Amino acid sequence: MSISKTDTTGAQTVAPATIASVRGLKVHFRSKAGRVHAVDGVDFDVRDGETLGLVGETGCGKSVTGRAFLRLLPVPPGILAGGSVMFRPQTSCGGCGGEGCAQCGGSGRRPTPCPTCRGQGCPDCQGTGAETLDLLKVSDKQMRGIRGDRIAMIFQDPGKALNPTLTIGEQLGEVFLQHRSVDLLEEAGIDSGESGFQAGALRRLAGQRDRRTDRMAAALWPPLRRRAQSVRQALDNRIAAALGETQIPNPRNIMRSYPHELSGGMRQRVMIAQALACDPDLIIADEPTTALDVTVQARILDLIGQLQAKRGSSVIYISHDLSVVRRICDRVAVMYAGRVVEIGETDQIFNDPRHPYTKGLLAAVPTTRTPRGKLAAIPGSVPELVDPKPSCRFADRCAQVHAACTASDPILSAVNPGHDVACFLEHPTSPKTEAAE
Amino acid sequence: MQLRDYIIRRLIALPILLLGVSIIVFSLTRIAGSPVGVYLSHEMSPEEVLQIEQRYNLDKPLPVQYAYWLRGVTQGDFGWSGVASAPVAEVFPAKFAATMELSVAAAVVAVALGLWLGTYAGVRRNKMPDHITRIVAVSGASLPLFWFGIVLLIVFWANLGWFPVGRSTNDIWESIAHPTGFYTLDAILAGSWTALMDALWHLVLPSITLGFGAVAIIARMMRSSLIEELQQDYVDAARAKGLPERLVLKRHARRNALVPTVTVIGLTIAFLMQGAIAAEIIFRWPGLGRWMASAVVRGDQATIMTYVLFTSVLFLVANLVVDIIYAKLDPRVRLGD
Numbered sequence: 001m002s003i004s005k006t007d008t009t010g011a012q013t014v015a016p017a018t019i020a021s022v023r024g025l026k027v028h029f030r031s032k033a034g035r036v037h038a039v040d041g042v043d044f045d046v047r048d049g050e051t052l053g054l055v056g057e058t059g060c061g062k063s064v065t066g067r068a069f070l071r072l073l074p075v076p077p078g079i080l081a082g083g084s085v086m087f088r089p090q091t092s093c094g095g096c097g098g099e100g101c102a103q104c105g106g107s108g109r110r111p112t113p114c115p116t117c118r119g120q121g122c123p124d125c126q127g128t129g130a131e132t133l134d135l136l137k138v139s140d141k142q143m144r145g146i147r148g149d150r151i152a153m154i155f156q157d158p159g160k161a162l163n164p165t166l167t168i169g170e171q172l173g174e175v176f177l178q179h180r181s182v183d184l185l186e187e188a189g190i191d192s193g194e195s196g197f198q199a200g201a202l203r204r205l206a207g208q209r210d211r212r213t214d215r216m217a218a219a220l221w222p223p224l225r226r227r228a229q230s231v232r233q234a235l236d237n238r239i240a241a242a243l244g245e246t247q248i249p250n251p252r253n254i255m256r257s258y259p260h261e262l263s264g265g266m267r268q269r270v271m272i273a274q275a276l277a278c279d280p281d282l283i284i285a286d287e288p289t290t291a292l293d294v295t296v297q298a299r300i301l302d303l304i305g306q307l308q309a310k311r312g313s314s315v316i317y318i319s320h321d322l323s324v325v326r327r328i329c330d331r332v333a334v335m336y337a338g339r340v341v342e343i344g345e346t347d348q349i350f351n352d353p354r355h356p357y358t359k360g361l362l363a364a365v366p367t368t369r370t371p372r373g374k375l376a377a378i379p380g381s382v383p384e385l386v387d388p389k390p391s392c393r394f395a396d397r398c399a400q401v402h403a404a405c406t407a408s409d410p411i412l413s414a415v416n417p418g419h420d421v422a423c424f425l426e427h428p429t430s431p432k433t434e435a436a437e
Numbered sequence: 438m439q440l441r442d443y444i445i446r447r448l449i450a451l452p453i454l455l456l457g458v459s460i461i462v463f464s465l466t467r468i469a470g471s472p473v474g475v476y477l478s479h480e481m482s483p484e485e486v487l488q489i490e491q492r493y494n495l496d497k498p499l500p501v502q503y504a505y506w507l508r509g510v511t512q513g514d515f516g517w518s519g520v521a522s523a524p525v526a527e528v529f530p531a532k533f534a535a536t537m538e539l540s541v542a543a544a545v546v547a548v549a550l551g552l553w554l555g556t557y558a559g560v561r562r563n564k565m566p567d568h569i570t571r572i573v574a575v576s577g578a579s580l581p582l583f584w585f586g587i588v589l590l591i592v593f594w595a596n597l598g599w600f601p602v603g604r605s606t607n608d609i610w611e612s613i614a615h616p617t618g619f620y621t622l623d624a625i626l627a628g629s630w631t632a633l634m635d636a637l638w639h640l641v642l643p644s645i646t647l648g649f650g651a652v653a654i655i656a657r658m659m660r661s662s663l664i665e666e667l668q669q670d671y672v673d674a675a676r677a678k679g680l681p682e683r684l685v686l687k688r689h690a691r692r693n694a695l696v697p698t699v700t701v702i703g704l705t706i707a708f709l710m711q712g713a714i715a716a717e718i719i720f721r722w723p724g725l726g727r728w729m730a731s732a733v734v735r736g737d738q739a740t741i742m743t744y745v746l747f748t749s750v751l752f753l754v755a756n757l758v759v760d761i762i763y764a765k766l767d768p769r770v771r772l773g774d
Contacts (some may be wrong), residue, residue: 148679
């Protein structure tokens with residue numbers, strides 16, 4: 001897999017090996033005090049198959065950034081104020097059928113050809129030949145097709161992200177009913193050419209579009225009932241397989257139980273099974289281990305890593321736990337007050353941090369050598385994000401603040417290949433952003 | 438605990454609870470005086486009165502009187518209703534059917550409209566439909582039932598003449614058989630469209646009057662619990678799976694929002710029984726409520742006792758049903774703990 005340098009200045013030229021690129025993303029929230037600029041011009045790329053860590057303290061906008069991929073923001077008060085989230089959905093590689101070959105670089109998947117130019121390269125796909133969608137602009141229907149199928153999300157607290165009144169099977173099954181109903185019908189031996197009420201009812205049942213009459217007919221009319229049961233069977237097989245893949249023992253029993261009957265680790269496994277059910281290209285993991293015991297954490301992380309490697313999916317790993325990020329991420333983006341202040345390879349960030357905030361963050365992690373009772377902290381607190389002034393957001397807390405920092409806003413520029421920092425200390429003559437609106 | 442075991446346990450407890458209720462109510466009604474009044478007329482001499490007292494065991498101590506009453510009840514003898522000039526047990530079924538018909542209609546109106554309004558408003562939080570629903574709900578909860586009923590009566594019966602009062606048009610009522618006593622049911626059984634329309638037409642005003650307050654309470658409860666549920670993570674998780682908003686609401690949020698709402702619905706059943714008294718008087722509905730009101734005025738103790746006993750049974754059964762629905766809706770509910 002060829003890894004190209006993250007280019008954040010020329011917004012339009014993107015290396016084809018990136019599955020998603022975020023440019024100038026702005027998410028604002030309306031509040032009584034004014035507009036809160038929760039995410040204010042975020043830029044980063046997600047490369048094929050990589051794990052990108054998104055770190056920062058609470059309220060820095062990392063979760064909102066993650067949710068913007070699926071447009072899962074509370075609207076109102078959340079406003080998508082600008083920018084783009086370009087995403088390139090992938091398909092199974094034609095050369096090897098998903099096994100992994102030279103053509104797809106072993107990942108078993110390749111970009112979907114652009115429907116406008118059939119892979120020739122055109123303005124729609126920014127010349128890459130791969131279908132490129134702006135997730136902030138696609139229709140609601142198209143977005144629904146992407147959610148859970150091409151991009152999936154693992155939530156922070158599996159105890160809250162599972163519906164308490166539905167069984168595990170009922171909840172996991174929904175992913176297949178929404179995105180794989182054609183496969184389900186095929187597996188149940190229902191001919192796609194068949195027409196008539198029975199076929200129509202079965203199709204509606206397998207796509208969660210069933211009407212009351214369909215349900216009644218499927219319950220009372222024996223021929224339809226038998227066929228509806230075979231669809232049900234196909235669905236159950238898929239659910240059980242998905243659960244089994246996350247090393248849940250006895251998937252057939254687990255799928256009949258309710259979330260409250262499972263332990264936290266088990267629930268997170270269910271969430272992972274649900275997220276990975278349709279082999280998504282991109283997984284957004286929003287602090288997936290924060291609500292779990294430390295002992296379970298490691299196993300869940302290994303599981304996510306294994307399944308990701310098997311599928312060749314990319315992961316955006318949102319966390320404030322630096323030790324976890326260091327262990328599992330290929331690259332790390334550090335966020336502060338709605339901006340990415342530093343992005344680079346994990347080694348670069350942890351061994352050669354350039355931004356004062358990153359340095360402070362790393363110094364704040366206690367080690368076994370930290371003296372008792374003394375924890376390093378960054379003085380001050382996160383600034384109010386209501387109508388921010390055009391200055392470096394970290395200026396108030398930065399020990400090395402100078403005149404340029406309060407006069408204008410630094411933008412990300414390279415300090416090393418693949419390592420970008422937004423700080424005037426590194427770039428005294430850095431090009432300045434236009435004043436924030 | 439198994440649902441079946443729970444139901445059996447509750448059914449065993451039912452008679453014990455009723456016994457307690459009856460002792461309290463018996464004592465309270467007897468404080469108001471001797472029930473002998475309903476048997477008397479102005480021509481009777483003191484000796485005759487004494488005779489009647491002896492005949493009905495009214496000269497005995499209170500606990501003994503209670504025992505006699507209880508024995509009567511177990512044998513189906515609920516005493517003599519002075520108001521109806523007939524044994525209570527004889528008049529009761531017809532009046533019971535009339536009241537139940539009205540209450541069920543009102544409950545259907547209240548639950549269906551309440552849940553729908555609550556959902557509608559909850560999804561459109563702080564938008565125009567929500568504000569309008571809030572006005573409806575606040576007025577429903579604060580307008581006294583008797584006042585609201587009288588206004589409906591004046592507007593739709595006295596002035597516009599759109600709806601009738603009473604329970605039926607006499608000749609249509611007499612044209613069909615009444616095996617169940619429920620007019621609508623009897624009309625359907627008889628296959629008479631005219632009778633069914635007549636029955637429903639008579640039901641409109643009283644059931645709206647009776648159900649209006651409950652609509653308000655149910656709608657508000659449904660709205661607030663739906664808003665709360667819509668903010669939960671699992672709703673976003675459902676969206677993240679690619680579910681259309683319709684299913685997110687129907688399969689996920691609404692089902693959870695119903696859990697607290699069902700409790701409120703159970704409580705409104707008692708509210709309906711209370712309201713039935715006023716609604717029946719206003720619309721000349723020949724049911725238990727109207728009978729009860731006259732009985733209270735005239736000191737008809739046998740009727741009062743029967744009514745209270747019946748209301749208690751209804752309340753306990755309604756609560757049992759609510760508990761069952763509750764357990765069905767929310768798998769986390771452990772009945773009997």
